[in-house]
Amino acid sequence: MKTKLRNRILIILTAALMLAFGIFALIRYGKSGAKEYNLILIPKVIDETNGFWTALIEGAKLGASENSCNITVSAPEKEIEYEKQIQIILDSIEKKPDAIIVAASSFSETTGALQKVLDAGIELILVDSVIDTDLGVPIVATDNIDGGRQLGEYTRQFVKENSRIGMVGHVKDVSTAIEREAGMREGLGEYADRIDTVVFCGSSYDVAYELTCEMVETHPDIDIIMCMNEYSTVGTARAIDDLGLKDKITVTGFDNSIEEVQLIEKGVIKATVIQKPFNMGYLAAEEAIKGLLGGETSMNVDSGCLLITPENMYDEESQRLLFPFLGQQ
Amino acid sequence: MEKEGKGRKIFEGFRKIQSTITFSFSLLIIATVVIFLGIALNNTRKTILDSSISYTRQIIRQVNYDIDSYITNMENISSVIVGSPDVSNFLFPDEGQNALQTSEEKDEDKEKYGVSVIINNAAEAIDEVAVSRERILSQFKTITESRGDIYNIAAVANSGRAIVNDGSEGLTDFIDVKNLDWYKAALDSETGIALSSSHVQNAIVSSYKWVITLSRAIYGKDGKRDGVFFIDLNYNSISDLCNNNPIGTKGYIFIIDDEGNVVYHPKQQLMYGGLLTEKIPEILENDADYMLTQEGSASKLYTMSKSEKTGWIVVGVTFTDELLAGMRQAQRIYLIVAAGLLIIVILLSAIISRRITKPIAMLRDSMRKMEEGSISDASVEITTQNEIGDLSRSFNAMTVRIRELMSQIVYEQDEKRKSELRAMLAQINPHFLYNTLDSIIWMAESGRNKEVVVMTAALARLFRQSISNDKEQMTIEDELEYVRNYLTIQKMRYADKLEYSINVDSDILKVDIIKFALQPLVENAIYHGIKYKEGKGTIEISGHAEGDRVVLSVSDDGVGMDDETLSRIFDGNKKDERSNGVGITNVQSRIKLYYGEEYGLEFASEKGKGTVATLTIPREKNIDEN
Numbered sequence: 021m022k023t024k025l026r027n028r029i030l031i032i033l034t035a036a037l038m039l040a041f042g043i044f045a046l047i048r049y050g051k052s053g054a055k056e057y058n059l060i061l062i063p064k065v066i067d068e069t070n071g072f073w074t075a076l077i078e079g080a081k082l083g084a085s086e087n088s089c090n091i092t093v094s095a096p097e098k099e100i101e102y103e104k105q106i107q108i109i110l111d112s113i114e115k116k117p118d119a120i121i122v123a124a125s126s127f128s129e130t131t132g133a134l135q136k137v138l139d140a141g142i143e144l145i146l147v148d149s150v151i152d153t154d155l156g157v158p159i160v161a162t163d164n165i166d167g168g169r170q171l172g173e174y175t176r177q178f179v180k181e182n183s184r185i186g187m188v189g190h191v192k193d194v195s196t197a198i199e200r201e202a203g204m205r206e207g208l209g210e211y212a213d214r215i216d217t218v219v220f221c222g223s224s225y226d227v228a229y230e231l232t233c234e235m236v237e238t239h240p241d242i243d244i245i246m247c248m249n250e251y252s253t254v255g256t257a258r259a260i261d262d263l264g265l266k267d268k269i270t271v272t273g274f275d276n277s278i279e280e281v282q283l284i285e286k287g288v289i290k291a292t293v294i295q296k297p298f299n300m301g302y303l304a305a306e307e308a309i310k311g312l313l314g315g316e317t318s319m320n321v322d323s324g325c326l327l328i329t330p331e332n333m334y335d336e337e338s339q340r341l342l343f344p345f346l347g348q349q
Numbered sequence: 350m351e352k353e354g355k356g357r358k359i360f361e362g363f364r365k366i367q368s369t370i371t372f373s374f375s376l377l378i379i380a381t382v383v384i385f386l387g388i389a390l391n392n393t394r395k396t397i398l399d400s401s402i403s404y405t406r407q408i409i410r411q412v413n414y415d416i417d418s419y420i421t422n423m424e425n426i427s428s429v430i431v432g433s434p435d436v437s438n439f440l441f442p443d444e445g446q447n448a449l450q451t452s453e454e455k456d457e458d459k460e461k462y463g464v465s466v467i468i469n470n471a472a473e474a475i476d477e478v479a480v481s482r483e484r485i486l487s488q489f490k491t492i493t494e495s496r497g498d499i500y501n502i503a504a505v506a507n508s509g510r511a512i513v514n515d516g517s518e519g520l521t522d523f524i525d526v527k528n529l530d531w532y533k534a535a536l537d538s539e540t541g542i543a544l545s546s547s548h549v550q551n552a553i554v555s556s557y558k559w560v561i562t563l564s565r566a567i568y569g570k571d572g573k574r575d576g577v578f579f580i581d582l583n584y585n586s587i588s589d590l591c592n593n594n595p596i597g598t599k600g601y602i603f604i605i606d607d608e609g610n611v612v613y614h615p616k617q618q619l620m621y622g623g624l625l626t627e628k629i630p631e632i633l634e635n636d637a638d639y640m641l642t643q644e645g646s647a648s649k650l651y652t653m654s655k656s657e658k659t660g661w662i663v664v665g666v667t668f669t670d671e672l673l674a675g676m677r678q679a680q681r682i683y684l685i686v687a688a689g690l691l692i693i694v695i696l697l698s699a700i701i702s703r704r705i706t707k708p709i710a711m712l713r714d715s716m717r718k719m720e721e722g723s724i725s726d727a728s729v730e731i732t733t734q735n736e737i738g739d740l741s742r743s744f745n746a747m748t749v750r751i752r753e754l755m756s757q758i759v760y761e762q763d764e765k766r767k768s769e770l771r772a773m774l775a776q777i778n779p780h781f782l783y784n785t786l787d788s789i790i791w792m793a794e795s796g797r798n799k800e801v802v803v804m805t806a807a808l809a810r811l812f813r814q815s816i817s818n819d820k821e822q823m824t825i826e827d828e829l830e831y832v833r834n835y836l837t838i839q840k841m842r843y844a845d846k847l848e849y850s851i852n853v854d855s856d857i858l859k860v861d862i863i864k865f866a867l868q869p870l871v872e873n874a875i876y877h878g879i880k881y882k883e884g885k886g887t888i889e890i891s892g893h894a895e896g897d898r899v900v901l902s903v904s905d906d907g908v909g910m911d912d913e914t915l916s917r918i919f920d921g922n923k924k925d926e927r928s929n930g931v932g933i934t935n936v937q938s939r940i941k942l943y944y945g946e947e948y949g950l951e952f953a954s955e956k957g958k959g960t961v962a963t964l965t966i967p968r969e970k971n972i973d974e975n
Contacts, residue, residue, distance in 0.1 A: 340621035
């Protein structure tokens with residue numbers, strides 16, 4: 021009996037050893053590759069000339085490919101076409117992707133479609149803009165209030181005794197416009213009551229140009245114009261430059277593009293707050309994949325921003341952010 | 350002893366040598382394999398890592414070399430252009446030409462230089478400058494068109510006079526080119542050549558591209574560095590150079606300058622966005638040309654090569670887990686082989702130990718049999734020629750010898766008993782003989798011749814019978830005959846005292862009984878029963894079969910025995926002086942020996958009433974006669 025038991029123990033011991041070997045080998049070498057997820061990115065617009073969205077898309081693409089995931093991008097041709105974007109969101113749900121990354125074009129109208137994304141069990145990440153409802157999904161965006169505040173604080177130095185301020189926004193009621201305006205007012209502090217008018221250009225250079233011309237006419241006291249995105253900044257600066265008022269009227273704004281850089285160098289634009297669209301896209305994709313893998317996602321990812329002035333624009337850090345290193349490799 | 354204590358316990362735990370051998374073999378082999386594996390894997394890891402390091406080092410050197418020659422090539426291009434007189438002709442026109450050019454712009458100046466010769470000269474000079482410009486532009490065109498890695502190519506004089514790309518572009522108004530780093534570097538450098546790190550080219554209208562600028566000072570007619578020729582390189586060639594030499598699928602190569610600024614990185618955008626960092630300070634501090642780092646779970650190998658020419662450091666980054674993929678393969682093979690070997694070896698050790706211990710087990714079984722007494726079939730089959738075989742052989746020899754000895758002992762015992770019996774029978778109690786002879790004499794004297802004849806005849810028969818054969822058994826019939834002769838004599842001696850009757854079933858007469866079994870009983874009945882009785886005593890001998898037994902009884906009506914005498918009746922071997930040789934004890938022990946314990950003598954006696962001796966033997970004799 022006892023010997024039999026011994027033998028059995030021996031056999032079991034040997035078997036256990038073999039098993040351990042097997043499991044060890046399996047663990048060591050059986051690592052299966054991570055799953056390939058399908059992501060859909062829906063920015064506000066696809067516009068080759070727009071540095072911001074191009075960089076954001078590129079960032080998201082890189083973020084996806086870094087994690088060996090697929091990403092497709094679809095968006096309306098104009099930033100203002102939020103109905104089209106809603107349709108694109110609804111169409112995207114049909115494609116059953118693993119995650120959808122959306123830069124909502126409307127603060128309130130997009131909410132319903134986004135809720136449907138969540139209802140379909142698709143991972144949702146908001147990028148750049150927020151919406152009126154808290155859906156409890158990760159948001160990757162610039163801290164627009166902070167950006168506005170920086171610009172407001174910087175603009176204070178141009179406020180003279182009788183200065184009046186005008187504002188050119190991009191789209192009324194989008195979160196970025198709301199937040200940036202609020203931030204600017206905060207940054208201006210006691211000068212906030214110098215703001216005489218706020219107009220919205222619908223993210224169009226031409227509209228911004230015309231609105232600026234009108235503003236100069238209707239509000240001759242205005243000597244500072246603060247803009248809220250690339251379209252409004254460039255449109256306004258073009259108008260001021262064309263009107264030859266660049267030494268009379270100070271323009272500060274948001275975002276960057278080659279033209280904006282030239283206008284800064286030319287001295288038309290005195291300051292711009294640039295976002296980090298590439299980082300934003302990259303982090304959004306990363307966040308989406310993190311969520312899909314079941315990891316912990318951060319609810320609010322601040323992709324950061326930087327105030328650019330003619331003095332610091334060729335600093336190491338500024339030039340890295342100001343001039344996207346895209347398509348050059 | 351103390352030292353061995355523990356080991357002993359382990360091995361004593363096994364009750365089989367086979368288990369001990371298998372277990373210890375397995376332990377030994379597992380230990381060996383594990384140690385071997387450890388050393389082999391470690392060694393493999395080291396070897397693979399070493400070879401990977403030297404391999405990537407080679408690649409990095411190659412990349413560095415390629416980049417050096419790439420830059421040299423660019424320098425050569427720059428030297429060709431800078432060396433051509435066209436450049437200085439165009440950038441540094443003579444006073445006259447200068448004036449003339451200015452005069453073209455300002456009409457009133459023409460009046461100042463109203464001399465036709467001068468105008469003629471000037472016209473020629475203008476022509477010359479224009480020709481130079483064309484030549485330079487065609488040279489620029491040839492260079493940029495033949496290669497895809499140049500964004501801008503331009504020559505600038507300190508005066509601000511410049512020729513850029515295809516001539517349609519110019520320097521931007523907002524920037525003073527003379528303040529730019531790469532411009533100053535070329536003028537200040539010893540060789541007149543400078544190579545920038547990555548930067549945005551903001552000197553040219555609507556460029557703003559990330560470039561690497563190779564700048565070279567242009568010497569004016571006065572021999573001073575009066576201008577700069579520069580080429581803005583895009584990343585096509587450099588990234589090709591870095592990517593053409595793959596170092597693993599995940600590995601990559603990047604370049605930093607001697608201050609740690611990134612010149613090229615495959616993920617430059619991520620670097621610039623601050624989403625990716627490299628261990629640049631560590632790389633700059635590191636003296637060796639490689640370093641291993643641990644970042645989270647990933648271990649990286651950085652291999653560096655610094656170019657003397659450019660001051661750039663080419664850094665190769667490889668992931669050690671990728672490098673060690675080969676090792677994984679090796680490890681897998683090692684592990685599989687080890688596992689396979691272990692299985693085989695454990696099986697083998699089980700088989701071998703079984704083969705070793707099987708003869709031992711057989712030997713043990715045989716010994717156990719012998720221990721139990723069955724010596725006859727205790728011999729063991731010899732299956733091996735080794736020590737165990739020898740042992741088995743010796744054991745077999747031993748069993749044979751023991752068997753011989755035992756049969757010899759049995760035989761000798763037998764012989765001894767027989768000779769003892771014979772000796773006992775041979776010496777018929779002399780007292781009996783004297784008494785009988787006295788009786789004969791006495792009868793002869795009293796003239797009872799007939800009786801003398803009867804008694805003498807009975808005595809003669811008695812003696813003849815007792816020495817007639819040396820068989821140990823005789824039939825009951827013969828035994829009764831012997832008893833009858835004996836009783837005849839005794840009856841004559843105790844004339845009025847003894848009567849006897851024999852009632853034995855005729856069907857048992859032919860049954861064998863050991864010799865002289867009844868006579869001592871009769872003798873006992875006479876000497877202890879009848880002899881002391883007053884008056885006549887009767888002895889009755891009866892016999893019958895009881896199943897497979899035969900029961901013979903000798904009963905007398907003599908004085909009987911008290912319990913004490915009865916209990917001592919089988920005691921010792923002390924011979925009654927008057928007994929006829931063979932005592933009760935002898936009969937009892939012979940019966941037990943011959944027929945088994947269940948047979949034998951029994952006595953029942955009652956004081957004053959007589960004694961009954963009952964003798965039981967088997968009907969069929971089942972002992973072997975040897």
